[in-house]
Amino acid sequence: MSQKQNSLRLVEVDTSQGALMVPYEIRRSRRARYIRLSIGRHNHALLSVPWRCAFVEALEFLRSQGDWLMRNLSEHPTRTSLKDYLETHPRLYAMGKALRLSQGFTRAKPFYVYSTDNDEVELRIRAEGDVEENLIALVRTFAQEVIEKRTMELANQVGARIKRVSVRNQATRWGSCSSSGTISLNWRLVLLRANLQDHVIYHELAHVQQMNHSSKFWNLLRAYDPQTDAHNEQLNPAGAKLMPLGRL
Template identity: 40%
Template sequence: MEFLSASGRRVPVEVCRRKGTRHLRLRLGHQNQVVASVPWHISDRGVAKFIATQRDWIDAQLAKVPKVSTLSDWLERHPQMSASGDVFQIRIESSTRAKADYCFDGGASVLVLRLPVAEECALLALTRRFAKDALVCRVAYQAKRLDLEYSGLSVRDQSSRWGSCSSRRGISLNWRLVLLRPELQDYVILHELAHLSEMNHGPRFWALLDSYDPQRVTHEAALDAIGSELMRVGRCCK
């Protein structure tokens, strides 16, 4: 299903039918697709009719959201990544090796991404591998500093979340954290580590997070300001 915007742009429509859903709701996903959450019994024709009534709202939302960006385009504009509390400049090189890998240069201030093939998916896969290595180390460092224990860490391609913490003390982080400034990356990590003690977002949680990150309000605002744009990076390669 597609939506034809006022400008003539064809926008994919993702229909999510869930038992228990009582009303039709629309939002834009991070691939700038229209996501329709609808009751189980509503037909595609009914969804299309509802979307047609919301044309003005959808057009207004499409005009406001950032464009979906490839990782290579993002790195061309912002050639840096964060790890271990530091910022590394990025250099992408072609390689004769069989597999993509990365190394450090320039007195360990430059992260070199070496790719056998100049393809977007290869760059994305290597960046996600670097993100896993970097975030595993950073979470371990912060947890040890705060005398906290967690059961495991996964680095994934979440559709909207920066991170989560399960009741089993497992932490999951978004690979795009390496595209953030170090203090914002640490804020997300500290947020999830705070959930090891407080699983909800009650007053005790925020008080604990304030003790972990005294600048958390500033960091939250900075993350909110860039989050919508960054969540749309790397959605072009599937």
Template identity: 25%
Template sequence: MGLKLEEAAQSKHKFFTVKAGDIELRYTLARSRRKTIGIAIDKNGLIKVTSPFGVSESYINELIQKKLQWILKKLAELEAHLANGKTPKLFQDGEKFLYLGKELELKITYSNYKKAYTGIKGESIIIDAPTGFNLEAVKHLLRLWYIEQFRQIAVQRIEHYSAVIGVFPKKIAIREQKTRWGSCSTGGSISLNWKLVMAPLEIVDYVVIHELCHMKVMNHSKEFWDTVGAYFPNYKDCRGWLKRNSNVLDFE
């Protein structure tokens, strides 16, 4: 069971096999000084197990059998993403994530601290999680961190451009919107999609100015675009960038 692996990937690894009912799973095994066993699936559908020294292969096989439904679910999700032409995020150590247009490496460590930490250090996004956190918990931590970072950025950019344009929103909301990067209500509330935190700051500025200008012109008429152009002459390039790269600013 699993995706067809690339020949190069097959040649680099020693595989172990475990049976779970009628299903036979192959996995690679890496030993380290970590305290818990980790199971991950890479972008090729390769099951990768990391284990402390001294843990028997039979114990690892039992754990894989217990995790069978989770493994099958992740493999199915991976196949679905690839069928749609997308490479899904796996939220694993060493994976690359965008932050303000820059690609950073995710580095995950585990400690005995009860509270998790997420932040940027150099060229990496660091997550220090309590021992026992699974990949779904890591995904949740990263998502919350992205949202909070974007909230701070969005408030700062809105305050800056509000003073320039002369309009001041009554409320700022950070949301996860499926089809919009931002919106402005007739009551003067502005909503922004937190996934913009993955885009370059220039793109964030364009969306902020776009929504602030709707507080002057509540439509997409020539008057509206002339207003946007007066404060952000490069808006056409940024608008085109968003249309071309919307799939890149994806957290799944």
């Protein structure tokens, strides 16, 4: 059992099918404005709360979510680490291609090398320290480069004028677009199949002209990506699988 699992507390929560003992963790954030509940990597309730939120208030919220906890703890019995995921799915996606992934260690500065001609990417993380943390950091650095490049490439193809591309660590969203023309995208897009990755980028590029989800927006998106409807249906199951990865 890991140190994290040993540090979890237990609380009894009422559900429609009786009492449930739930392991939980509370994380305080100066940026949080409200309490958010999710399932942690060790199949526990993870409460993200505002910095000054009272402990009692957080527990009261947790106890009010009994049926949600019962359903989600059973549906997601484990959380796969990024390391484990990439061992069973050894590929990353960049520039419209699937790249075969190889991994290793280095005692020098971490680095990656990729080729879209050979469809390969090599990651070398630090030999010292936490493997999961080091791997996440390097994959995010890789994502910063290739997602920005791909977004600018597709923007040029469709004639969309954007101000900046930001690659971030969003909890539930693949991307967003601001009225100023800044597109923000999730680094986990490098784990998403190339056609779906491009669809997400096209979605945000369409928002550059249509800051809504009107019929004009959907018509524009379908012009960018004729397979929009099929790709939309595939995004939800993909998100459920990939969004939990890389959370420490």
